[in-house]
Amino acid sequence: MFTELNSILNSTPDSFTKGEFIFxxxxxxxxxxxxxxFLSFYLRARCKVCFLGLVQSxxxxxxxxxxxxxxxxxxxxxxxxxxxxxxxxxxxxxxxxEGHTENQAMxxxxxxxxxxRSLYKFVQSSLNSSSSGEDGTEEWGPSVLLVDxxxxxxxxGVSARAVLDxxxxxxxxxxxxxxxxxxxxxxxDGEDEGDDGDDEGSELLLRGLTHQCSxxxxxxxxxxxxxxxxxxxxxxxxxxxxxxGQHTQKKLFQYKVHDKGASFFARGTSSAVL
Amino acid sequence: xxxxLLQGTDTGGFLVIxxxxxxxxxxxxxxxxxxxxxxxxxxxxxxFEVSEEELGEGLNTSAPQRLHFHNAYSDPLGWxxxxxxxxxxxxxxxxTHLVKQTSQSKPATLVIDSLSWILRHQSPPxxxxxxxxxxxxxxxxxxxxxxxxxxxxKGTVGSVCHLATSVITVAPGMKGDEAxxxxxxxxxxxxxxxxxxxxxxxxDLTVIVQSKPSHLEHKQTDPEEQQMxxxxxxxxxxxxxxxxxxxxxxxxxxxVFSKEKKTALLHSGQGSGRILYEPDANDDYDQEDxxxxxxx
Numbered sequence: 001m002f003t004e005l006n007s008i009l010n011s012t013p014d015s016f017t018k019g020e021f022i023f024x025x026x027x028x029x030x031x032x033x034x035x036x037x038f039l040s041f042y043l044r045a046r047c048k049v050c051f052l053g054l055v056q057s058x059x060x061x062x063x064x065x066x067x068x069x070x071x072x073x074x075x076x077x078x079x080x081x082x083x084x085x086x087x088x089x090x091x092x093x094x095x096x097x098e099g100h101t102e103n104q105a106m107x108x109x110x111x112x113x114x115x116x117r118s119l120y121k122f123v124q125s126s127l128n129s130s131s132s133g134e135d136g137t138e139e140w141g142p143s144v145l146l147v148d149x150x151x152x153x154x155x156x157g158v159s160a161r162a163v164l165d166x167x168x169x170x171x172x173x174x175x176x177x178x179x180x181x182x183x184x185x186x187x188x189d190g191e192d193e194g195d196d197g198d199d200e201g202s203e204l205l206l207r208g209l210t211h212q213c214s215x216x217x218x219x220x221x222x223x224x225x226x227x228x229x230x231x232x233x234x235x236x237x238x239x240x241x242x243x244x245g246q247h248t249q250k251k252l253f254q255y256k257v258h259d260k261g262a263s264f265f266a267r268g269t270s271s272a273v274l
Numbered sequence: 275x276x277x278x279l280l281q282g283t284d285t286g287g288f289l290v291i292x293x294x295x296x297x298x299x300x301x302x303x304x305x306x307x308x309x310x311x312x313x314x315x316x317x318x319x320x321x322f323e324v325s326e327e328e329l330g331e332g333l334n335t336s337a338p339q340r341l342h343f344h345n346a347y348s349d350p351l352g353w354x355x356x357x358x359x360x361x362x363x364x365x366x367x368x369x370t371h372l373v374k375q376t377s378q379s380k381p382a383t384l385v386i387d388s389l390s391w392i393l394r395h396q397s398p399p400x401x402x403x404x405x406x407x408x409x410x411x412x413x414x415x416x417x418x419x420x421x422x423x424x425x426x427x428k429g430t431v432g433s434v435c436h437l438a439t440s441v442i443t444v445a446p447g448m449k450g451d452e453a454x455x456x457x458x459x460x461x462x463x464x465x466x467x468x469x470x471x472x473x474x475x476x477x478d479l480t481v482i483v484q485s486k487p488s489h490l491e492h493k494q495t496d497p498e499e500q501q502m503x504x505x506x507x508x509x510x511x512x513x514x515x516x517x518x519x520x521x522x523x524x525x526x527x528x529x530v531f532s533k534e535k536k537t538a539l540l541h542s543g544q545g546s547g548r549i550l551y552e553p554d555a556n557d558d559y560d561q562e563d564x565x566x567x568x569x570x
Binding site for chain 1: 294295298323325327328347348349350351353354390394395422424425450
C-alpha cells in the first residue's frame, strides 16, 4: 500500500469510495506495481478480494505483498482472498490429467469464441458466497475484484468485444449489486493507433474500458526517455462527476518504485531534482 | 442551437450525441432527459451501460411515473437468467410492445444509453433498420441516442448519424468544466446547418452555453497578406527613376526574336551572297513552299 497514492486518490483502508471501477493501464511501461498496491490496500481494508492472477504465479504476488506488509497465504487460508492462478489452472485444460478436474473458469482456452461467461460465473460465485455468513467465517467488508491483467486474454484469442462484455457483467455484479470495487489492468504496446475503430486490439479494449470506468490511472514512461530517479508518470483521471460539479478531473504525477513501495510526486519535484 | 435542441425535438426526430473516451456525453444526455421531464413528456430509457441509480442521479424526480427505466444493465446478454431487457430484444416489435405497455396519452421519447452497446452485438444494418422503423412508426415521438464514436469504425458511426436529424459531437474544451459541442442539424427541407458552441453543465443538469454560436457555412478565407515591398529597407538602391525605366523598356534583348530581326534575316541586305538554285532533272521540285505553314 502506497501512502502517497492513498492521499492522491483520497482513500484510506477505513474509508474509500464504494462501487468504483478503477481502470489501470500502461503503455510501454509496467503498471503492475499499482496492482500490488490495490491488493494490499483492499486486504488491509478487510474486504473480500477475488484476484484473477492471469500472468504471474501465486508465489510472485506473495513475495511482493510480504514486502508491503500483507500475507497472501494467510488471507487465502482465512477465506478473505480467492485467488485464481491462471497459469496453473490453464494446464488443467490444456493438458487434461486423470483425477484432476478442470477449472470451468478457464473454459475460454478451449474455445475462445465462446466468450468469458464461465469466467464471470466463477467471479460471481466466489464473491457471492461471502454474504452467506456461515458460522466460523469472519465477516468481511465489500467485495473487490482484481484482474491482472485482462489484456492477456486478447492474446489468448478472446475478442475485445467478449472482454468488454465480461467487464460489463463484473461491473454490474461487483460495483452496482454488491457495492464493491473493481480494479482491472490493461497493458498496451506501441504508439496510439489513432481512431482506427478496429474490432480487435488492445486500443479498442482500452477505449471501451475507459468509457465504463469511474477512475483511470494511466502509466507511461517519461516522454524524455529513461531516467534513473524517475521511473515514469501516472495520469489520474476521475470520470465520475465529483461533488463540486466538475467534469473529468485530471492530474499528472511522476513516480519512483522502491523496494518496499513507490513514491509519487508532482512533476519536477523529484528528490533528485530538488 | 443547443438550447433550441434542448427545448424539444420535432416528432420523428432522432438525435445522436457522439462522445469519446476523453469527454463523456452522458451528462449532456441526462440534461436532455431532464429537459424533457420538465416539459412533462414521457420518457423510456433503455439503460445498457449504467445502472438506474447512476443515470437517475440529478434527474428531476418529481414525477417518477413519467420516467420509465428499462433495465438492460444487469443482464443484457441473458447470462444470469434474470428477466431483464436483453440486447437481442432491440427490434421494432419488442420495443413497440415495451413502450406501449406503459401507454399514456402522449407518445413517448425513447432514450438509448447507449447505441454503442447495441452496435457491439447487432450488425449495423440491423440497428439502422430498427432505428429507421422506430422513426417512421408512431410508437415513439422522438429518439435520443448516445454513441461512443471511438468504439466503432467510421463507416458505422457515419451510417447511424446519417439517420439522425441532429448530431451533437462532444469534445473536451479549454477549461476543465467546459466542453465543445459541434452540432449538425438537418431540417425537413433537407438543409444542413452546422454550429459550434461551448457549454458547461451545472449540477442540476441545466446547460449553460458559454459563447455565441458561430454559424459555420463555409471555410472563411484569410484576407490576403499585404504584399511586401522588396526594395524597402535595403542598403543599396534598387529603384528606377523614370528615365531609367524608359530606357529599360526600349532595350532590345539579345535572344528575343522580334519583328526587326525577322525581316533582317529574311531579306538579306545588299552585298551579301545570294543562293541560286536550278533544279536538276532528278530533283523533285515542288513549287509549293513546305515551310509555308510555319508561323515564323
